[in-house]
Amino acid sequence: MTETLKRTLRDSSAMRWAMLILLSGLTFSTYWFQDFFSGLKGLMGSEMGFSSEEFGRILALTTIANMFGMIIIGGIMLDKWGIRVAGIVFGGIAVLGGAISALAASGFFGSDHGSMLNMIIVGRILFGSGLEVVCVVATRTIVKWFKGYDLALAMAINMGFGRLGSAMGTALSLDIGGGHVSPAVTFAATLIGLALIMFLIYTVFDIKLDKQEKAISDKSGEVCDPEEDFKFSDLITLIKNKSFLYIALLCVTFYAAIFPFMQYAPDLLINKFGFTQNLPQAGEVILWGSKAIGASSIYLIFFLFAILFAVVPNNFENKKTRFLFKSGALIAFCFYLFVMKDILAIWLDNGAKTASLIPLGTIIFTPIFGNYVDKKGKAASLMILGSLLLIFAHISLSILDNVYIAYFGLLSLGVAFSLVPAAMWPSVAKIVAENRLGTAYATMFTLQNWGLFLFFWGIGALLDFVNQGIPEGQPKDYTIPILVLVGCGFISIFxxxxxxxxxRKQNYGLELPSNSN
Structure with a gap:
């Protein structure tokens, strides 16, 4: 009877994963909006007249509010207001920013170069102000529902949804836009609005969970200690914690070497390796009369296979059954690649589609690595391995000129992009007390935004600088801008x-499985 009384929505595996899907809508849509411009860089130059520096400025200023404390304020509000209010408020800000960017791209505020540039930047600043807090809300909420269960795996799948958004946004923006920028921006903004509706549905269940837990507490006579209000001394305490400081700085250097690169990767492949900008008709996948839906189905199927490898086998207690299931999934995956080989071969000669290998690698590997961290641990060691892969990737794409090595570089970057986050974010939950996780994640995202600001804008400005005098339409030299990112990899290893x-000194158990603490 007591066991019955203590059962809540959180104890239902189906309910936990359903909540994860609702939350992941925000992750998917915001990552799409964050990265979809990368597939449009060339088109933004030819259609709107934006230079590489202006393209980089749009990306960099997305982070400006978070650089000066918005994300920390949001984290404090999250700890004080709770998940629901913070998610609705900052999700609404992201929706507003997306809408302004879409209107600006359509010429609503003026069709001249300056008006479009300035208002797109205004929209991106608002979007960025909500973006990082929304990410913290999603991460904090997953901890609430999955702590004591498959926490690292749940975080990995949520990140997988984010990378799915990045991959599809990068690869499909030209298809959705039909050769124009405005429709692609409008679509990306609409996705965020739909995701906010999904979050509103989630809040209904979250309210019910809180009521259930309060009822259990009342019946058992347990008294919950009230949470203390945030004090700035808490922030100082976090920064003084060596483990937290190192993982926060690692977050800066690692993501500075990946996120900015992803925005320039399609243009790099077109300029350095001669990849195509527009997908040839032979490489199009038509589903229900739509090229965009057809292309989307390929990414969704890749994501489905990742779930089959990493999630479903955990429900089988028998090792032999798990092995047989994974073997069957692998055979099915290989058969799918065989069937799609002609289409994928054409995709691998297209700048945007090939660049999507970066987040595509995370779709396949992040849930697997998240499951590994849950079961085996080794989080700090995996961060070292991921940093080594990062160095190889950028060397292969900057110094070397072999297209086949470049493919391996992109894939290794995708694997690194899976290894480090799958190990990093669950590790924070071991280092920091749960009632301060909002502030801890917010602090990390704030520091991360300083790195992103410098590299988003810096790569664009450096690209214009090293290519001075090169006539418009001639290939740009990306060697020095990308080689700079190799240094970030060495700092990440350190x-x-x-x-x-x-x-080893503080004994947080970062090398231990998730369920050992």
Missing amino acids: LSFLLKKAD
Whole structure:
């Protein structure tokens, strides 16, 4: 009877995963909007007259509010207001920013170059002001529903949805836009609005969960200690914690070497390796009369296979059954690749489609690595491995000129993009007390935004600088801008070793499985 009384929505596996899907709508849509411009860089130059520096400025200023404390304020509000109010408020800000960007791209505020540029930037600043807090809300909410269960796996799948949004936004923007920028921006903005509706549905269940837990607490006579209000001394305490400081700085250097690169990757492949900008008709996939839906189906199927490898086998207690299921999924995956080989071969000669290998690698590997962290641990060691892959990737795409090595570089970047986040974010939950996770994640995202600001804008400005005098339409030289990112990889390795060393002293158990703490 007591066991019955203590059962809540959180104890239902089906309900936990259903909530994860509702939450992941926000992750998917915001990552799409964050990255979809990368597939449009060339078109934004020819249609709107934007230079590489202006393209980089649009991306960089997306982070400006978060650089100066918006994300920390949002994290404090999350800790004080709770998940529901913070998600609705900052999700609404992201929706507003997306809408302004869409209107600006359509010429609503003026069709001249300056008006479009300035208002797109205004929209991106608003979007960015909501973006990072929304990410913190999603991460914090997953901890609420999955702590004590498959926490790292749940975080990995949520990140997988985000990378799915990045991959599809990068690869499909030209298809959706039909050769124009405005329809692609409008579509991306609409996705955020739909995701906010999904979050509103989630809040209904979240309210019910809180009522259930309060009822259990009342019946058992347990008294919950009230949470203390946020104090800035909490922030100082976080920064003084060596393990937290190292993982926060690792977050800066690692993501600075990936997110900015992703925005320029399609243009790099077109300029350096001669990839196509527009997909040839032979490479189009038509589904229900739509090229965009057809192309989307390919990414969704890849994501489905990732779930089959990483999630479904966990429901089988028998090792032999798990092995047989994974073997069957692998055979099915290989058969799918065989059937699609002609289409995929054409995609691998297209700049935007090939660049989507970066987040595509995370779709396949992040849930697998998240499951590994849950079961085996080794989080700090995986961060070291991911940083090594990062260095190889950028060297292969900057110094080397072999297109086949470039493919391996992009794939290794996708694997690194899976390894480090799958290990990093669950590790924060071990280092920081749960009632301060909102502030901790917000602090990390704030520091991360400083790195992104410098590299988003810096790569564009450096690209214009090293290509001075090169006539419009001639290939641009990306060697020096991308080689700069190799340095971020070496710093990431150094910080990963420091984190591993600090953990041995502070004993947070970063190298241990998730369920060992």
